[in-house]
Amino acid sequence: MPKAIVIYLSTSGNTKAMAEAIVEGLESRNVDAKAVNFHETSIEDIKAADAIAIGSSTFYYKMLLPMEKFIESLEKATVADKVGAAFGSYGWSGEAPVMIAEKMRELGMDVIDPVLRIQYQPVEKDLEECKMLGKDIAKKLKKKFAREEGAAKPGEAIAPEEVKMGEGGH
Numbered sequence: 093m094p095k096a097i098v099i100y101l102s103t104s105g106n107t108k109a110m111a112e113a114i115v116e117g118l119e120s121r122n123v124d125a126k127a128v129n130f131h132e133t134s135i136e137d138i139k140a141a142d143a144i145a146i147g148s149s150t151f152y153y154k155m156l157l158p159m160e161k162f163i164e165s166l167e168k169a170t171v172a173d174k175v176g177a178a179f180g181s182y183g184w185s186g187e188a189p190v191m192i193a194e195k196m197r198e199l200g201m202d203v204i205d206p207v208l209r210i211q212y213q214p215v216e217k218d219l220e221e222c223k224m225l226g227k228d229i230a231k232k233l234k235k236k237f238a239r240e241e242g243a244a245k246p247g248e249a250i251a252p253e254e255v256k257m258g259e260g261g262h
């Protein structure tokens with residue numbers, strides 16, 4: 093089963109609620125997922141994850157410094173090529189998720205575009221969007237695994253989408 097970790101910084105619970113809904117979406121697509129506060133995250137969890145979502149609320153037009161330091165502490169060798177996603181609650185400008193996605197790309201991750209931002213406390217429809225992000229991460233993971241399997245056994249395990257694209261091209 094693919095694994096995902098959803099890491100967050102949240103001062104009043106808004107980004108945390110988003111993280112938990114993203115986990116729900118992942119689990120509904122059979123991905124083993126958990127939401128963890130950034131300062132409780134272990135390197136083992138990060139290494140074991142096929143996908144990493146990172147969320148932070150915005151303060152003074154950026155992410156808070158401890159989260160910035162946390163992301164900078166991740167090593168390229170550990171996270172490169174993993175699927176990534178950035179999210180966060182915000183009030184009026186919402187820069188943090190964009191900055192997170194930028195840093196994830198610098199680390200060589202395959203980041204879902206666009207980032208997911210929700211204004212203040214997520215309501216039901218916002219939580220549905222978060223679940224959708226979880227499902228999108230799962231979809232990306234499945235495509236990635238199908239491609240890797242295809243590369244290992246040429247001609248055998250080709251993702252259905254790839255077959256369709258080829259057929260439609262002529």
Ligand SMILES: Cc1cc2nc3c(=O)[nH]c(=O)nc-3n(C[C@H](O)[C@H](O)[C@H](O)COP(=O)(O)O)c2cc1C
Nearest residue numbers: 102103104105106107149152153183184185186212
């Ligand atoms: C001191 C302070 C500064 C803030 N600065 C920003 C900001 O620059 N841009 C923005 O979009 N929201 C800003 N916000 C709003 C928070 O991002 C927003 O309340 C968010 O929902 C908090 O989510 P959390 O509970 O996950 O931390 C600020 C809030 C506070 C209390």
